Amino acid sequence: MKIDLTETTSSKINQALVSARRAIGTPAIGMVLTLVIVTDEENAYDALKSAGDASREHPSRIIAVIKRISRSPRSRRDARLDAEVRVGSDAGTGETVVLRLHGELANHAQSVVLPLLLPDAPVVVWWPEDAPAEPAKDPLGALAQRRITDAYSAERPLDELAVRAATYNPGDTDLAWTRITPWRSMLAAALDQQPAAVSAATVEGESDNPSCELLAMWLAGRLGVPVERTLSGGPGLTAVRLETKNGVIVLDRADGSLATLSMEGQPDRAVALKRRETAELLAEELRRLDPDNTYESAVKFGVERLGGPSPAPTVKTVRAAEQPSADDGAKAPAAKKAPAKKAASK
Known part of the structure; x- marks a missing residue:
């Protein structure tokens, strides 16, 4: 089941999640963590597919954060939140929320994501590409117990690996390490x-x-x-x-x-x-x-x-x-x- 929300708020997204679960007959939730994916439109499909497949082993609420920052000064001032809620077969074994942050709101993604986190559940943030230099000090990374990056996706992977080492904080990991x-x-x-x-x-x-x-x-x-x-x-x-x-x-x-x-x-x-x-x-x-x-x-x-x-x-x-x-x-x-x-x- 999919629900599209335009110019919405975090409160309305939570309401849509509850309504969607009731509509498909699964009011109870058994998710073990919240997985936040920070990506762009180009890589969002592959990232969501991978997260959905992983959720079959780890049922989770998947929140994809897509920042859409326009070069136009006027568009940057026009903050807007669009969302897509997926529950049931469209969301693996958990539920998925795709957030598109427009304008100045893209610089405050943590304020949108925080009300959507599962209560009393661990938070993991994953950057499939373009990870911040110090994930633990990123506003979204600061919400998480674990932070996953991928040095292989960088333009210069070896330099990226050196950055990961220099800015390491407990809870950081990289898929380049997982591969071995x-x-x-x-x-x-x-x-x-x-x-x-x-x-x-x-x-x-x-x-x-x-x-x-x-x-x-x-x-x-x-x-x-x-x-x-x-x-x-x-x-x-x-x-x-x-x-x-x-x-x-x-x-x-x-x-x-x-x-x-x-x-x-x-x-x-x-x-x-x-x-x-x-x-x-x-x-x-x-x-x-x-x-x-x-x-x-x-x-x-x-x-x-x-x-x-x-x-x-x-x-x-x-x-x-x-x-x-x-x-x-x-x-x-x-x-x-x-x-x-x-x-x-x-």
């Missing part, structure tokens, strides 16, 4: 099977991919070893190699779907490691509402390294053409190495 959860789990399981000290590591993936950089920084910080960052044609993250005294552990995913785990003394194993959709990433982040300390330590590792020369562990970047060939052996050194770049991903 299966990789981290698989590598941890591999080390459990072969409990030998790791002496060095290599992370291979696309250039300017924040997920690759986060994985490299996580390995360097947790293992305390030098991590070499090599570049490939993708898609995304393609391989991780861990050097141990018992041999090399290799997790290789060349096609973005099926990976191969290789360890000394054991047969190669195929591992399902496909690239996940945004809805799956969002659903994973909504499972926890406490601060992610592991993400904090990983993302801050690179920023601390930029402050000046630092001892091992370090992260170096090598171009794909400079990597050793397969005939050179897994431990052969690269012919030539590029200097470490300024940002943690570069």
